[in-house]
Amino acid sequence: MRSTPPEDMDESTLLSLENMCLAQAxxxxxxxxxxxxxxxxxxxxxxxxxxxxxxxxxxxxxxSDAVSTEWIHHLSAKQHHFAAAAQYRQSVDSLxxxxxxxxxxxxxxxxxxxxxxLKEKKWINRVVEGDLNGLRSRVREExxxxxxxxxxxxxxxxxxxxxxxxxxxxxxxxxxxxKEVSQxxxxxxxxxxxxxPLFERLVPYAVHQAAQVYSEKRDRLVTQNIVADLEAMTTxxxxxxxxxxxxxxxxxxxxxLGLPPSLTxxxxxxxxxxxxxxxxxxxxxxxxxxxxxxxxxQDAVSLLDSEKAEDDKCRHKYGTxxxxxxxxxxxxxxxxxxxxxxxxxxxxxxSSDSLVQSKIRENEHILRLLTGPDREIERYVPxxxxxLITPAIEKTSSRLRxxxxxxxRLETRRRRKIEAIRNKAKVDDISPALHAEAARxxxxxxxxxxxxxxxxHLFEERLEVYEADREALIQEQxxxxxxxxxxxxxxxxxxxxxRGETESVTKDRERALQELENGYVKYKEIVQNLxxxxxxxxxxxxxxxxxxxxxxxxxxxxRQEASEIEAEIGVGGMQLQERRELxxxxxxxxxxxxxxxxxxxxAKDVPDALPAPTPIQGRAGNAxxxxxxxxxxxxxxxxxxxxxxxxMTNGNVNANANATPRNAVWDPAMGxxxxxxxxxxxxxxxxGR
Numbered sequence: 001m002r003s004t005p006p007e008d009m010d011e012s013t014l015l016s017l018e019n020m021c022l023a024q025a026x027x028x029x030x031x032x033x034x035x036x037x038x039x040x041x042x043x044x045x046x047x048x049x050x051x052x053x054x055x056x057x058x059x060x061x062x063x064s065d066a067v068s069t070e071w072i073h074h075l076s077a078k079q080h081h082f083a084a085a086a087q088y089r090q091s092v093d094s095l096x097x098x099x100x101x102x103x104x105x106x107x108x109x110x111x112x113x114x115x116x117x118l119k120e121k122k123w124i125n126r127v128v129e130g131d132l133n134g135l136r137s138r139v140r141e142e143x144x145x146x147x148x149x150x151x152x153x154x155x156x157x158x159x160x161x162x163x164x165x166x167x168x169x170x171x172x173x174x175x176x177x178x179k180e181v182s183q184x185x186x187x188x189x190x191x192x193x194x195x196x197p198l199f200e201r202l203v204p205y206a207v208h209q210a211a212q213v214y215s216e217k218r219d220r221l222v223t224q225n226i227v228a229d230l231e232a233m234t235t236x237x238x239x240x241x242x243x244x245x246x247x248x249x250x251x252x253x254x255x256x257l258g259l260p261p262s263l264t265x266x267x268x269x270x271x272x273x274x275x276x277x278x279x280x281x282x283x284x285x286x287x288x289x290x291x292x293x294x295x296x297x298q299d300a301v302s303l304l305d306s307e308k309a310e311d312d313k314c315r316h317k318y319g320t321x322x323x324x325x326x327x328x329x330x331x332x333x334x335x336x337x338x339x340x341x342x343x344x345x346x347x348x349x350x351s352s353d354s355l356v357q358s359k360i361r362e363n364e365h366i367l368r369l370l371t372g373p374d375r376e377i378e379r380y381v382p383x384x385x386x387x388l389i390t391p392a393i394e395k396t397s398s399r400l401r402x403x404x405x406x407x408x409r410l411e412t413r414r415r416r417k418i419e420a421i422r423n424k425a426k427v428d429d430i431s432p433a434l435h436a437e438a439a440r441x442x443x444x445x446x447x448x449x450x451x452x453x454x455x456x457h458l459f460e461e462r463l464e465v466y467e468a469d470r471e472a473l474i475q476e477q478x479x480x481x482x483x484x485x486x487x488x489x490x491x492x493x494x495x496x497x498x499r500g501e502t503e504s505v506t507k508d509r510e511r512a513l514q515e516l517e518n519g520y521v522k523y524k525e526i527v528q529n530l531x532x533x534x535x536x537x538x539x540x541x542x543x544x545x546x547x548x549x550x551x552x553x554x555x556x557x558x559r560q561e562a563s564e565i566e567a568e569i570g571v572g573g574m575q576l577q578e579r580r581e582l583x584x585x586x587x588x589x590x591x592x593x594x595x596x597x598x599x600x601x602x603a604k605d606v607p608d609a610l611p612a613p614t615p616i617q618g619r620a621g622n623a624x625x626x627x628x629x630x631x632x633x634x635x636x637x638x639x640x641x642x643x644x645x646x647x648m649t650n651g652n653v654n655a656n657a658n659a660t661p662r663n664a665v666w667d668p669a670m671g672x673x674x675x676x677x678x679x680x681x682x683x684x685x686x687x688g689r
Contacts, residue, residue: 008066016060016067018175020075023053025173044089045170051082052169073123080117081132084110086167088139100149101156102164107143109161114139207438210452214430214459222425226469227418233480234414237407238521240484244491247404248514253397253498256384256509259377263513266520267370267377275371275523279360282530289537290353293544294346300548301339304332307555314562322569331558335551342544349536356529359522366519381512396494403487410483421469430462
C-alpha cells in the first residue's frame with residue numbers, strides 16, 4: 001500500500017489486536033486444561049503464556065491512538081489475573097513437591113497480582129471482577145494455611161520473588177495468516193483460486209471489439225469450413241451404407257440367431273443415455289430458448305410497428321408541410337432491415353426444427369425398441385435357420401467386414417479430430433497478442449485512436465494455424481472416396497455370392513437389423529441436430545437482445561423528436577387561435593353596438609367619408625361632371641374630417657392651406673392632385689345634386 005493507513009489500521013493498533021486474539025486463543029487452551037483436570041504445573045505454564053499475551057496487547061494499546069482507555073484497563077486486569085492464576089497453580093505444584101517455602105512465596109506473589117488486577121475494577125465488567133475476587137479469596141485461604149504450616153511445622157525459609165524460578169511457558173498458538181492473504185499475488189493467475197487480476201484486461205474498447213471479431217471469424221472458420229465439411233463427409237458415408245443395406249445384410253449372414261454383438265452394444269448405449277428422454281429434454285430446452293428469442297424479437301418489432309403507426313397518425317393529423325420529418329421506414333431503415341433478416345433466420349430455423357421433429361417421430365418406434373429389453377429386440381429380429389454358407393460367401397463377407405471395420409475406424413478417428421479442432425479453437429486466446437499490438441500502436445501512433453480494423457493482419461496470421469486442418473480435408477475426402485469404392489466393390493461381390501436360396505431366407509432378418517442400425521445412426525444425427533439448434537438459438541439470443549435494445553433507443557429518440565415537433569406546432573396553433581378569437585370577439589362587439597345604435601343613411605351619419613381629391617385648376621368655363629354624392633354629403637357636413645398631417649387651428653384647417661373655391665367644378669383634364677387640402681366645409685344645400 002502506497003498510501004498512509006487509516007488511524008485504526010496503524011502498526012500499534014494491529015499488533016495490539018493480534019496479541020489480544022492470541023491471548024484469547026491461549027485462554028481457550030487454559031480453560032480446556034482446567035476442565036480436564038490436568039496437572040497444576042501444566043496449567044501454570046498455560047496461564048503464564050496467557051498473561052504474556054495480554055501484557056503485550058496492553059503495551060501496544062498504550063502506544064495506539066485508536067484503542068480506548070477501557071480496553072487498556074481491561075487488558076491490564078486480564079494480565080494480572082492470569083499471572084496470579086499461574087503463580088497459584090505453581091504453588092500447588094510446589095506443595096506436592098514439598099517445597100513449602102516456595103509455596104508461600106508464590107502465594108504471596110499471586111495475592112499481589114490479584115490486588116493489582118482489582119485496582120482496575122471500575123473499568124472491567126462484573127464477570128472479570130468476580131473471577132478476581134474469587135481467586136483472591138482462594139489465594140488468601142491457601143496463603144494463611146501455608147504460612148501457618150511452614151511457621152509451625154516445616155520452618156523452611158521463604159525465598160524472595162527475585163530468587164523464584166521463572167515459570168516455563170506452554171505456548172499453544174501462533175499467528176498464521178491464510179495463504180490467500182500471504183500469497184494473494186501468486187494466486188492471481190488464470191488457473192488460480194482468484195482468477196485473473198481484476199484490471200488485467202483494462203484496455204481500449206477497440207481491443208475488446210477486435211477480440212470479439214476474431215472469435216467470430218475463428219468460430220466461423222472452424223465450424224463452417226472444417227467441422228461442417230467433416231460431418232458432411234460422415235453423413236454421405238452413412239447414407240451410402242444405408243443404401244447398400246449395410247451392415248444389416250452382413251450381420252444377418254454372420255449371426256443368423258440372436259442379436260449381433262455390435263447391435264447389442266449400441267442398444268446398451270442408448271439405454272444408458274435414456275435416448276427418448278434425452279431427445280425430449282433437448283427438444284424442450286431448445287423450444288424454451290427459441291420461445292424466449294422469438295418473444296424478444298416480437299417485442300422489438302412491436303416497438304417499430306407502434307412507432308410507425310404513431311408517425312403516420314401525426315403526419316395525417318398535421319399534414320406533410322408541418323410534419324416534415326422522414327417517415328419511420330426511412331429513418332429506422334437499419335432496424336427494419338435487421339428485423340427482416342432476423343425474421344428470415346427464425347423462419348429458416350423453424351423449418352429445420354420441424355424437420356428434426358419429423359425425424360424424431362419417424363424413428364421413435366425404433367428407438368423405443370433399442371431402449372427396451374433385449375428380448376423385445378430379439379422378438380423384432382427374426383432368426384434365420386438352415387443357412388448354407390459357401391466358400392465364396394465366406395470370402396466376400398470377410399472382405400466386406402474388413403471394409404466396414406475401416407469405416408468404423410475412420411468415423412472414430414474423425415470424431416477425435418473434430419474434438420481436437422474444437423479444443424484447439426477453445427484454447428486459442430488472442431488477447432495477449434492484441435494487448436501487445438495495442439501497446440505498439442499506442443507507442444507509434446499516440447495521437448491516432450485505435451480501431452478494430454487495425455488488427456486485420458494479426459487475424460490473418462493467427463488464422464493461418466487452421467490452414468493445415470483445411471488442407472487435411474482434401475486428404476480426408478480422397479481417403480473416403482477410396483473406401484467407398486472398396487465398399488461398393490466388396491458389397492457387389494458379396495451380393496453376387498449370396499444369390500440363390502440364401503437371399504430368400506435372410507431377407508426379413510436383414511431388413512430388421514438394418515432398421516435398427518439406421519435407427520441408431522438417426523439417433524446420433526438427431527442429437528447433433530438438436531445440439532446445433534440449441535447453440536444457434538443461444539447465439540441468436542445475443543443478437544435479438546442487442547436488436548431490441550437498439551430499437552428501444554431509436555424509438556425513444558424518435559418519440560422525443562415527435563414530442564418536440566408537436567410542441568412547436570401547438571405553439572403556432574395557439575397563436576393563430578388567439579388571433580381568431582380576438583377577431584371574433586371584436587366582431588361580436590360591433591354587432592352588439594350596431595344592435596343598440598342602428599345605422600341610418602343620412603348625410604350626418606357618414607363621418608368617416610374620405611374627402612374628395614383636390615382638382616388642379618384648369619381652363620375656366622369647362623364644365624365637368626357632377627360632384628359625387630358622397631363628396632357632396634361630406635361638403636354639407638358641418639365638421640369635416642381632416643387629412644393626416646394637416647395643421648389644425650381651433651378645430652379647423654389652417655387658413656394657409658390651398659383651398660378649393662366653392663363653385664369650382666372638377667374637370668377630367670385637370671388631373672388629380674393627391675395630398676391636397678380637403679374642401680372647406682360649407683352649409684350649401686342642393687349643390688351637385
